[in-house]
Amino acid sequence: MPAYSPPSHSQAMRNPFLPDQSPPSPPRTRSPTRSLRAFTSHLLNKSGKPWATLSLLGDAEHSKTVPVFVEGSPVTGEVRLDLESGDAIHAVLLSLRGQIITGATPSEMVTFVDLPITLWSRSMGDPRKPGGGGKWSQKLRGEYVWPFSISLPPTVTLPAAVGRAEEVFRLPQTFFERHTRGQIEYEVTVRFTRTKLRSDHRLSAPINYMPVSRPGPPSRLRQLAYQQHTALLGPDSDPEGWHTLPSVTAWGKLLSTSRTVEAKCRLSLATPLCYTRGSSIPCALVIECNDPQALTLLASPESAVLRLRRSVRFHGGEKTVAHHGDVTTKLVWKEELDHSELASWWPAADRALETDSTDAIAIHAYRRMLKGEIHLRADLMTSSAIAHFRIEYSVVLFPFDAPGYESLDHEPLLSADNKHLYAPATLPPRSSL
Structure with a gap:
């Protein structure tokens, strides 16, 4: 996995956490006369x-x-x-x-x-x-x-x-x-x-x-950050602007010492949980581990693996559309998964722990925060739900992939369901998906 460096002004992917970036442009309104x-x-x-x-x-x-x-x-x-x-x-x-x-x-x-x-x-x-x-x-x-x-x-x-x-x-x-x-x-x-x-x-x-839709407005603090060209606040400082999932535990082994270590992870996604195609999903990951060597490995931007997952679900054999409401245990649902966009990460200061308190400094030594974003392609399909057909999205945190570290987890650590994604950015706002 290549190392991540914050994008420059000339790059297509905007880093919403850096203070030197311009605020996002509002969606273009369409001319009354269509071409x-x-x-x-x-x-x-x-x-x-x-x-x-x-x-x-x-x-x-x-x-x-x-x-x-x-x-x-x-x-x-x-x-x-x-x-x-x-x-x-x-x-x-x-x-x-x-x-x-x-x-x-x-x-x-x-x-x-x-x-x-x-x-x-x-x-x-x-x-x-x-x-x-x-x-x-x-x-x-x-x-x-x-x-x-x-x-x-x-x-x-x-x-x-x-x-x-x-x-x-x-x-x-x-x-x-x-x-x-x-x-x-x-x-x-x-x-x-x-x-x-x-x-x-x-x-x-x-x-x-x-179809046409647009996400609702971000939190007041995030809007203020965009207006003033300042860095976005994290989940602890702007709880209204983030959806934080329950903590999960990652288990692994340090190859140099064969020592088993555990780390608690807490993932946050920017709200509202509805995003525009061609933009990005801001995300933050807090990692806590009482083993300094393991924490250094896991908190590297190259180690955290967060991907966008698309699920296409349907069941067949119905003679009429009325069957879509049958009890799910009587239906054989088929699901096709696709993992695409991978999050890019960079180290971030944990402002909630920036204090002179001796206890806070001690806690900070065992805690790291990564901030990042998942860039969304402009040609992604919108989420849909009609009768017995579903297109749904989720953000999935996979086991850490770090040199010198062997993950003992064989399944994704967590999945953040996000069934209301994406609206064309170049179209006028309508009811949210």
Whole structure:
């Protein structure tokens, strides 16, 4: 593990504990006029020319290969026909659907939102001026354009199991990873219906949905530190600004003497426990050990191993979404774990013990504090919880990894559950995740 040095102004990762750093910039507000990027899908005729086109206008800032629609912005686009010969189309139907997919069978595909609209049908009259006349009885030929705009609700209400009330969930972010079985998928589909003797045509395109939220304000002392460009106070001096977990004991052996040692560890995370993608999680670790040699080894910034853990949990086999409320002991939950960001540490003064008291000095000799941060990638998925699908985050403290020290712990020392992580930093504030 490489040694840590405090980042400079030119580095991307900001050290929130150093006094010479600028306070964090507020999230950029979005312009009322969005910049849009068009994505098109086609159906081709026998000569290879498009006869049906589905166009979607995604947010240009976030759309790369797939149109992205941010919470609060409508899903907009148009359906275009270019028919060289007459076609007896009876209706043009559009739907926007969101699904949880945990397998290939229909029972493993649960729809949590389905928004259908009729762009045109024969009962609406002239396809170029829908609603302006009587029933249309002719074949369609030539060019036709039907624009559309669909507003996705920020939440959906899903039925629970028998005996339990319905539950309200926020729409989750699109989630697809090649090596993860569970998925969250959104898709826009247009269907051209015909008579029973002729087959319908379908044209579908995936979209990405991005929910919006922002953490609440930090503690008053942390805000003051940002304003005055001073170092952030630690957990003892600013208890309102930190969430401190119960102490845990780490056991190990010094290789030079084969002596078994124990150390008490207390981890603190900055509050509120909701963080912005692309920023960092400030953290503090207090280590107490009555063996000076062991304390020196464990309190080295290279020895403490704190990582961000993502858990994707789901269970499959449900025929309807109502099964998500069943008793958990009757369900087989599958969990896929991913450990990514590693905390960077540096030694920190323990201000609570900076005193002339002889007792305090004695205690300080057996106590060290590390301060650090976990940098959060800008492309992390937001935490989600809907029906039988969960994306959750936690901060996990693993056994110490220090030269000359052999850990006797075979499992993580502690896990700080953090199920409300991450909101895009470039988006306006909304209700917290």
